[in-house]
Amino acid sequence: MFSDPFSHLPRTACRTIEMQKGDVLFRQTQTTSGLYRVVSGCVTLQRTGLGGDTLTLHRALSGGLFAEASVFSETYHCDAICTAAGSVTKIAKVDVIVTMQYNSAFSEGFTRLLAVQVQQYRAHIELLAIPSAKERILAAVQAGYLDATVTELATRINLSHEACYRALRGLCDDGRLIRVGRGKYALP
Amino acid sequence: MFSDPFSHLPRTACRTIEMQKGDVLFRQTQTTSGLYRVVSGCVTLQRTGLGGDTLTLHRALSGGLFAEASVFSETYHCDAICTAAGSVTKIAKVDVIVTMQYNSAFSEGFTRLLAVQVQQYRAHIELLAIPSAKERILAAVQAGYLDATVTELATRINLSHEACYRALRGLCDDGRLIRVGRGKYALP
DNA sequence: GATTCTTTATGATCTGGATCATATGTTTTC
DNA sequence: GAAAACATATGATCCAGATCATAAAGAATC
Structure with missing residues (x-):
């Protein structure tokens, strides 16, 4: 197993946030400031369509990351709502970007982590098709x-x-x- | 829309391979040599369990990449079999690794591409749960x-x-x- | 242009999983 | 330690989607 790439970040890059059910971590169109890992509880990513209907994009559980793509985007592409009380670690986008440029171990580790997730999700989708x-x-x-x-x-x-x-x-x-x-x- | 990060690679990094149904592009445990994009046809990634049963891990269609994680691994973790005749572009692992280290536009582009795929697969899994x-x-x-x-x-x-x-x-x-x-x- | 193949579309019937109901065992809470 | 909550487990019934069957329209091939 591979070590957590985020351990390469400065300690100040990570901030723990307590959350209650219903709390909003970020809103669609807000300027991106970081990605998150769920420590405990549950966060639901969702998007509201023009007709007012809500489309769930992801449910992030304990240990899971979310909003990774925010590192590459000016604004969040959805809302992040706490659906079970707990806490998250917010990882500052600025630190991610800088460390990606100057620390190849982090850069490689982050990329690997995403590639493995791609693998896992693809396999899961095939399984769901059975x-x-x-x-x-x-x-x-x-x-x-x-x-x-x-x-x-x-x-x-x-x-x-x-x-x-x-x-x-x-x-x-x-x-x-x-x-x-x-x-x-x-x-x- | 963002440009294809692989355009940063040297031209020699990409090789087109014609394939017929049944052709094997790589086998599980083989030393990794590259990742692939499907130009036409279909490639199925699968793994054979101890009992001889086959588990499908992904079906890569035209335009889709596969074996991205092989960049980070010594060996392929599954077999890649052509299930519909066509062609693939093989992207040499060595070139990916070197370009990742020395060309930050490529590195960032590749990571972004994976992050966007993670987003899309997560949303797809939620949709399948409806x-x-x-x-x-x-x-x-x-x-x-x-x-x-x-x-x-x-x-x-x-x-x-x-x-x-x-x-x-x-x-x-x-x-x-x-x-x-x-x-x-x-x-x- | 004729033929073949594929997609769109619909109705009837079937069936495998969902739902409802219940019971037992284990874990958590107080 | 007792009560409540949750997981495991099973049987009966229901039903939404799968399967079967068919037809029309459009696209591809020759």
């Missing part, structure tokens, strides 16, 4: 998605938890998965 | 997805074309979309 619940779950287990609760897995792959449990049982009946304990499954 | 066909299609039209055929739109958002057409009609009946022609729909 029509059958059973096959999708098997692929998800193979891809290492079952690292928390089964209900979280279900949500993550767009299934109800009932469908998820049933398919897990079906896969065990088929000998394609092994139930090693309550909520725990392994590949044979 | 349960109802009608709402998913409306969101897709709002997000600009209906830029080709309705059947392509349907596939892209994991719906059958029949469900897609029916939902489009429903949205028109509701006054939430306007049918401006055969296969053409606009927002009110």
Whole structure:
């Protein structure tokens, strides 16, 4: 595993912000000032269309970054709203830009981090395209998605938890998965 | 719109490769030598698990890049198989690495390109999570997805074309979309 | 220009997953 | 330690989208 590229930044580059549900971190069209990492809680990125309808663009959870592209843009392209209380670390855009220019380890690390995310999102999109619940779950287990609760897995792959449990049982009946304990499954 | 960062590379960095269906561009565990852009045709990235099952990680179409992360890795993490005849441009890893270090316009452009892709994939994943066909299609039209055929739109958002057409009609009946022609729909 | 192929479009039927309902076991809260 | 909340798990029923079938229109090929 690779170290966090943001550790190359000056300590002053990172500022922790506490947030309550409903707090707005930034608004669309505001001048960009930084990117963020969620420490705890949840932040939803969304955009409001001309008709007033809200389009959700991302839900950033604990450990996840968001607004990376703001480094390259004058203004934010959406709103960031706290949807579960917690805290975020704001990483100052100025420091990111300067460090990118003068510290190649940071520059490379940041780019690598984005490239790996691209990989992961592409794979996830392919997985979501698998029509059958059973096959999708098997692929998800193979891809290492079952690292928390089964209900979280279900949500993550767009299934109800009932469908998820049933398919897990079906896969065990088929000998394609092994139930090693309550909520725990392994590949044979 | 931003220019292609790869235009900063020396001309010798890019090599066009013709491919037939079934051709292998690289194999998992092979030493990395470059990343690719699809000129025409289709390339599928896949990984074979211990059980012999194949997991599709990405389908790269015309204009799309793949194997960006190979720049940061010793070996390819999957196989790249041609699934529709055409050609790809192979971009030499060595040139990417060197240009990244000495040409900040390239470095920044490449990083931006990845950041924008992250944004787009995240938004796509949120869209795929919309349960109802009608709402998913409306969101897709709002997000600009209906830029080709309705059947392509349907596939892209994991719906059958029949469900897609029916939902489009429903949205028109509701006054939430306007049918401006055969296969053409606009927002009110 | 005729033929073939593809896209658009619709109706009927089927089905796999969603929803509803319930129970048990585990974890968290007080 | 008791109560509340949450995760795991299952059965029954429902339903929204998939599948099957068909037709018309438009694009591509010869």
